[in-house]
Amino acid sequence: MVDWSGGNDTGPTPRKDAIWIGEAGQSPRYLRNRLLAEEDLAEQIETSLTKGERMLIGFDFPFGYPAGFARALTGQADPMAVWDWLTARIEDAPAANNRFDVAGAINRGFGGASGPFWGNPLKREIDGLARTKAGYANPFADKRACETRARGSFTCWQLAGAGAVGSQVLMGLPVLNRLRQRFAGQVAIWPFDPLTAPVAFVEIWPGLINAAVRAATGNGQIRDAVQVDMMARVLAGLAPDRLAAMLAVNAPEEGWIFGLGLEQELTAPVSLKPPPLRNDCFALPPGVDWTPVDQALGMLQDRLTPVVGIEEVPLMQAAGRVLAGDLVALRSNPPQANTAVDGYGFAAASLPEGDVVLPLVQGRSAAGVPFQGAVPAGHAVRVLTGAALPKGVDTVVLDEDCAVDGGHVAFRGGVKPGANTRRAGEDVTKGAVALQVGQLMTPADLALAAAVGLGRVPVFERLRVGVLSTGDEVVEPGAEAGPGQIFDANRAMLLTMIARFGFEPVDLGRVPDDRSALRARLDEASQRVHLVLTSGGASAGDEDHVSALLREAGAMQEWRIALKPGRPLALGLWEGVPVFGLPGNPVAAFVCTLIFARPAMGLLAGAGWSVPQGFDMPAGFSKSKKLGRREYLRARIRDGRVEVFKSEGSGRVSGLSWAEGLVELPDGAALIQPGDRVRYIPFGSFGL
Structure with missing residues (x-):
């Protein structure tokens, strides 16, 4: 799969907006200019032919122009005549080419400013080539038939500007034509030729798997490299009958985008895995000691990316799953008046x-x-x-x-x-986006997807969240507790919260204050889950083994957050799996999970960052709050006012059962009297 470029040599350092080649089973290759890319492709084809293999090569630019252009330009309604015409006129060198001059000459042949090409970014004027689309009149259709169906695709007439593809066409077709002539009789151009030759050139558009590419791109990766790698793996994994179905297209003049209309199948053949998180994703800026809540949330939002793969499931199994791509209506709803x-x-x-x-x-x-x-x-x-x-x-x-x-x-x-x-389509029209990527599928969403004809949908794998309790003092509920021991209240609470959030809870059990045992349990967890929540052992004491082990692994940060209840939050990576070391106190663990772990889980699961919906309500209590920390009080609404639990002690677990939400008090000092407006966040806003 080839991501093409119409520009000049891009230098020795791999970069975006250059030429990238993805090959199934190989790492993507960077080519700095078209001359090198042409020779690379020729070597690939020759090697494949020598081995007696069949080869499919995809290029991410149109193979044809809107109907009527070929005949108007060459006198023949044959796209190959356009290829020959351009090959005879395009001049190409690593540092310069004449694509804009050729486009201007074509326009002059149709009356100058009447188009069809537009977009001149050069400092010099080019006769017949407008700088922008303003005042531009095109004698041909703006887009090919396939592009009118491909949401987000660009017209081949635009030569410059964000998203422009016209330059790639002018500079790409001559290269393809020379390869076709060099290996005469061995290369078929889809969909113009019968696919009887051992090598096929097809037109691709990575925009068809855009959501999967976006989910898999991160940590400084170059998107162009990711998308050709993913497209190569996707197509290599297609069953022969599905490949044949995607190639069964009749578009003899304009050409077609491979896989258009069958986008969901393009993510089904392989499990699309995003890259791991960076080891420094939790690193604090130099000099930071106490971290304000908003700053901590901002750092998590900026640094976390999806860690789950993508799969396709039947619609009936999609409830509670996160969409991994936009759902495009296959038919209108209603389908007719x-x-x-x-x-x-x-x-x-x-x-x-x-x-x-x-x-x-x-x-x-x-x-x-x-x-x-x-x-x-x-x-x-x-x-x-x-x-x-x-x-x-x-x-x-x-x-x-x-x-x-x-x-x-x-x-x-x-x-x-x-x-x-x-009216037909008064709800949703065919080809429109019915549901967007990142949507958590509700029963109503299932109804909408079914109404527009979708039987299978791409979704992110369900985020698996492990919960691990630590400490010699913790024993199972119902067991005999010795002196100084407490029952494990956190694990049941956290596992249930995870399930209510819509993720898959995984019980990792308990481990004593034994570093070897904890290391073994984390090793096991890294093979089973996408995220680990631990409770206890997150501070810097002698028996705080969670933070000690994460520090040994070289990817641990202790965030001292200006928060009550809470404060210590150990964050790190274990074998690439993020670990949230929660406080051992159940009230603090509960609050930290809602405020920090819940939105982080959404990002890791592909659902994006969520901000809980709060409401300004009159207080039914009095409080004098000190400067310096944000506070969360256990609260509920009665008779139109917010009342808070009688004690703010973080050891009062009964307050969690009593409460129906949290009151959020700002970082600064505050004197609250009954009737004053306070921010109330119901537990339902977090998904509980």
């Missing part, structure tokens, strides 16, 4: 003034059994709720408003045109 009520349909323009009596045609239109034929002007037909409107019908009058004698229907005048009908 229909009636919203039981009644009688007719053409509003045929109604006389005053009260109406219309003859009825034989038959009716019912849901799933449409009326065959057309309804003549001045006539009416029986229609039932949900039925397609027959030809000649644009308005429906309710049963209750009609009198019927068998052959005629009568009703009062004044019925508004279009009454009691639904």
Whole structure:
């Protein structure tokens, strides 16, 4: 798979907006200019032919232009004639080329400013080539048929500016044409040639798997390299029958984008795994000691990326899953104009003034059994709720408003045109985005996806979150507790919270204050989960083994957050898996999970960063708050006011059971009196 470039030599350092080649089973290769890329491709083809292999090479630029251009330019309605025409005129060297001059010459042949090309970024003017699209008139269609269906694609006439692809076409087709001539009879150009040759050139557009590419790109990776690598793996994993189905296209002049209309299948053949997080993703800026809550949240939001792969599942299994790509409607909803009520349909323009009596045609239109034929002007037909409107019908009058004698229907005048009908596509039109990437699929979302014809959807793998309790003092609930021991209240609480958030909880059990045992348990966890929550052992004491082990691994930061309850939050990576070391106190662990771990989980799961919805409500309590820390009080609403738990002690676990949300008090000092407005965040805003 080849990501092409229409510009000059990009130098020895791999960079974006250059030429990248992705090959299944190999790392992406960077080519600094088209001369080197042409020779690289020629060597690949020659090696493949020598081995007797078949080879498919995809290029990310159009192989043809909108209908009519080839004949107007060359006298033949043959895209290969355009390839030959450009090959004879394009001059290309690593440091310069004449693409803008050739485009200007083509435009002059069609009357100068009349197009079709536009976009001149050079300092010099070019006769016939407008700098922008302003005042531009194109004698041809702006886009090919395939591009009108490919959401986000650009016109091949635009030569410069963000997203422009026109330069790649002008500079790419001559290269493909020379390779085609060099290996005469061995290369087929899809979809113009029969695919009987051992090498096929196809047109690709990585935008079809944009969501998967976006999810997999991070940590300084170059998007162009990621997308050709992913496209190569995707196509290599296609079953032969699905590959054949994607190649079964009839577009003899304009060409086509491989896989268009079958985008979901392009992410199904392989598990698309994003890169791991960087070891320094939790590093604090120099000199930072106490970290304000907003700053801590901002650092997490900036540094975390999805860690889950992508899979395709049947729609019925998509509830609670996070969409890994936009869902595009396969058909409109409603698919055709229909009636919203039981009644009688007719053409509003045929109604006389005053009260109406219309003859009825034989038959009716019912849901799933449409009326065959057309309804003549001045006539009416029986229609039932949900039925397609027959030809000649644009308005429906309710049963209750009609009198019927068998052959005629009568009703009062004044019925508004279009009454009691639904327009085709008034909800969602075919080709429109019905649901966006990152959406957590609800029952209503399933209904919408089904209504627009989607039977399978791409989703992120469900985030697996492990919960591990640590400490000699912790014993299982119901077991015998010795002196100084406590029951493990955190694990059951955290596992249940994770499930309520929509992620997959994984019970990692308990480990004593034994560094070797903890290391072994973390090693096991790194193979099972995407994220680990620990409770206890996150500070800097002699028995705080979680923070000590993460520090040994070289990827640990202790964030002392200006927060009450909470403060210490150990963050690190273990074998590439993020670890959140929560405080051992259940109240502090609960609050830190809601405020920090919950939005981080959303990012890691592909759902994006979520901010809980809060409400300003009158206080039903008094409090004098000191400067320096943000505080979260256990709270609930009664009689239109926010009341808080009687004790702020973080050891009072009963306050969590009593509460229905949190009151968030700002970092600064505050004196709160009954009736003052305070910020209340219900637990439901976090997904509990």
